[in-house]
Amino acid sequence: MNDTSSLSRAERNRLQLRADIIQAAFIEFSERGYHQTAIADIAKRLGIGHGTFYRHFANKRDILEHVIDDVTQKITAALVAENAPTAVNSLAEYRVQCARIGQGLAQIFAENPAMARLVLLEATSIDKEMTQRLMNLLDWGGQLVAAYMAHGVRQGFFRADLDVTSTGHAVVGMILISALRFLTNPSDLSEQKRFAEAIQSVLIDGIAPR
Amino acid sequence: MNDTSSLSRAERNRLQLRADIIQAAFIEFSERGYHQTAIADIAKRLGIGHGTFYRHFANKRDILEHVIDDVTQKITAALVAENAPTAVNSLAEYRVQCARIGQGLAQIFAENPAMARLVLLEATSIDKEMTQRLMNLLDWGGQLVAAYMAHGVRQGFFRADLDVTSTGHAVVGMILISALRFLTNPSDLSEQKRFAEAIQSVLIDGIAPR
Amino acid sequence: MNDTSSLSRAERNRLQLRADIIQAAFIEFSERGYHQTAIADIAKRLGIGHGTFYRHFANKRDILEHVIDDVTQKITAALVAENAPTAVNSLAEYRVQCARIGQGLAQIFAENPAMARLVLLEATSIDKEMTQRLMNLLDWGGQLVAAYMAHGVRQGFFRADLDVTSTGHAVVGMILISALRFLTNPSDLSEQKRFAEAIQSVLIDGIAPR
Amino acid sequence: MNDTSSLSRAERNRLQLRADIIQAAFIEFSERGYHQTAIADIAKRLGIGHGTFYRHFANKRDILEHVIDDVTQKITAALVAENAPTAVNSLAEYRVQCARIGQGLAQIFAENPAMARLVLLEATSIDKEMTQRLMNLLDWGGQLVAAYMAHGVRQGFFRADLDVTSTGHAVVGMILISALRFLTNPSDLSEQKRFAEAIQSVLIDGIAPR
C-alpha cells in the first residue's frame, strides 16, 4: 500500500539477482576458468539476458572481483568463526586450538573444491591486482596463525625464540599445498587426513627424535 | 678446429631461433600472462614476422608447452645438481643437506621470479593438463624430499614414526609459499632468509619447547 | 486486422535479416565465387557488421549450405510447378508436356544466370558433400524426366524398348549444356531457342531421316 | 665433348622437371581441389623445394593454366586420334563413326576420372577466364560432332533439316552428364554402357516409335 514496501521488494529482488549472478559466475569461473567463461555463459545459467548482467556489474573483471571478494569473505568468516576467542590455558588446549585453525582452512577448501580452484588456480592469472588480492588472503591467514602462535609464546607453550611470522606463513604454505594436492586428487581422503596429522606432528615435535 | 660440432650453419640458426622464440615467449608469458599475450607480441619482441613463429611451433598452446617444459627442466636440473648424492653420516650433515634442498628450490625461484610467476601463477589457468603438469612438478619435489627423509629415518636421525611422504610434501608447501611471498615482495631478502631459517627450525625442532 | 501473422516484429526482422544475408551471400558467391568471397564482403554488401553474420550462421560453410538449399528448392519448386500432373492423352500433348519440362529448367537458368553459375560452376569445387548435392539435383531432374517418359512408354507414345532412365538423364545433360552455353553467352537468345528445338527434335525423331 | 650436348642435357632435365611439376599439380588439384592444394603440397609430392616451383611457373594460377592446357590437349588429341578421317560411305559406317566420337570422349573421362574431375568440377570455380577455357573445350567438342553430322547431312544419311550445331552441342551435353554421373559412381560400369547405348539410340531413332 505504500511505495516504501514496493521499493523495498524491488530492492530485495535486485539484491537477490546480484547475489545470483555472483553465484553463477563463481560456478562458471571455477568450472571452466575465467578466460574460458563468456558473460553469456553466466547469463544463460541464470536464464537471464546477458544484457541484464551489465545492469549489475560494470564488466567481466568487475564480476570476478565480486566473486573473489565473496569467496574471500566466506573463507575468512569461516576461519574466524572456527576460532572463537575462547581462553586457552594449557598446552593441550593449545594444540587443539592450533589444529583447528589449520584444519579449518583445509576443511573449507576440501568441502569447496571449486572455491579453492578459483582462488588458487584461476585468480592468479588475471592481473597483478588480482594476484595481490590472493596474496593478501594468504598473508592474512599467516598473520592469523602467527597471532595465535605469539599468544602461545607469551604463555610459554611455545619456544621463546619462535619466529612466529615466518612460521605462521609456513603453516599456511603447508595447508596450501595440501589443498592443491586435494584438488587434483579429491577422492583420496586418507591422504588429506594423514597430511593434516603430519602438519601437526611436524609443528609440535619437529622431525628429529626427542 | 671449429665449434660447429657437426651442425650446419642453417641448422644452428634454426635451433637458435627456436630457443629465442621460447625465451621471448617465456618473457611475455611471465610478464603479461599467457592469455594476455598474442603471438604477435612474441614475434614483435624478436623482430620477426609472426608467420615465422608458426614455422617453429604449431600454435600458441604448443609454445607454452615448450616454455613450461624448458622451465620445468631447468628447475629439476637445478635441484638434482644441488643435491649430489654425497654420503651423509651425521645429523649435522643431514641438516645441511636438508637445508640445501629447500634452499635450492627457494633460490631458483628467488633468482628467477619470472620463472616462478609463470609456473606458479600462469600455468594453473590454462587447462587441466597444464595444471596437472605443475602438480606433477610439486609432487616430484615432495617425493625428492621424502626420499631424503626416508634415508634419515633409516639412519636414525629422524623420528621413526615420521610420515615422510606427507612431510616431504609439506616442506614443498613451505617452500612454495615462500616463493609466492617473494614474488610479491622481491626486495625483502631478509624475509626470504628468515623464512628459510624458520622452515629449518620448525622441521628440526618443532614449535614446542624442548 | 494486421498482417504480422502471429510473428513479433523482432522475429520478423530477424527472419528478414536472415533472408537478406542469404540473398547477399548468393550474389557474392555467384559473382566472385565462394572462395573469393569473404564474410566481410557479404556483411559489407548489407551494411552490417561482420560479427552480425555470425549471429545468424555458424560459419562460411553454413551460409553456403543455406544458399544452395535455397537455390535448389527454388529450382525444384519451379520444375514441379511447371509440370502440374495434368492428364496426357495423345502424342501431341505429350510433346508439349515434355517440352515444358526441358524448357522449364532451361528457362529457370536462363532467367537466373547467377543461380546457374552458383549451382553449376561454384558448388562443384567446395567439397565432396557439396558436389554430391549438385549431382543429386541433376539426378532428381533425370528421374523426373524418366518418370514422364515411362508414362509415355506405358501409353504407347514412346518406343517400348526405350531406356527411360538413361534417356532421362541424357535430357538433363542436354539441358545442362544448354544452360552452360547460355551462361557464357547470355545475349544470344536465339541459340537458346534453337537449342531447345533441337533437343525436342532429336528426342522425338532422332537424327536419321524417316 | 661439346657444350651443346651438355646444355641439351640440362635443357632436357629442365623440361622433364617442368613436366613432372605439371603432373604432380594435376594429381593434387584433381584429388584435393585447386583451393585446397598448397604449392608446398605439389613440391612435397615431387620431393623438391617449393621455392624451385617458382623457377618454373610464375604463380599458382600459372601452373593451373598449364595443367588445364595439358589436359585439354590430351583430350583433344585423343578425340582427334580416335576419329581418323577415314571415308564413310554408308549409314552403317556412319553410325559406327558417330558412336566412336561419343564413346571416345566418354572413355577418356572414364579412364581418367581425375582428369574429368579437374576439368569439370574444379576449373569452373577459379575465375571467368578459366571457366571460358572449359567452355571453349566443350564448344570445340560440339563443333567436332557438328562437323561430322554436317557431313552426314550432305551425304543424305541424316535429316536434311537437322540443326547440326545445336545437336552437336547436345551430344556433348549427354556425354558430359554421363561423365559427371560416372564421377560420382565410378563402379557402375553397366550404367556407363547403358548410357552410351541410350545416347546412340536416341540420336539415331529418337524416342518415338517408328
Place this chain on the structure above:
DNA sequence: GATGAATGAGGTTTCATTCAT
C-alpha cells in the same frame, strides 16, 4: 639452379560491450 626460411596480407571466428526497444 635449388632451396627453404621469412614474411605479412588476408581470412575466419569469438565475445565483451553498447544501446534501441
Place this chain on the structure above:
DNA sequence: AATGAATGAAACCTCATTCAT
C-alpha cells in the same frame, strides 16, 4: 528494468610469394 541484436576489436592461423644463401 530487462533484453538481445548489433558491433568491431582482436586474436589465431594459413600460405603464396620473395630472396639470401
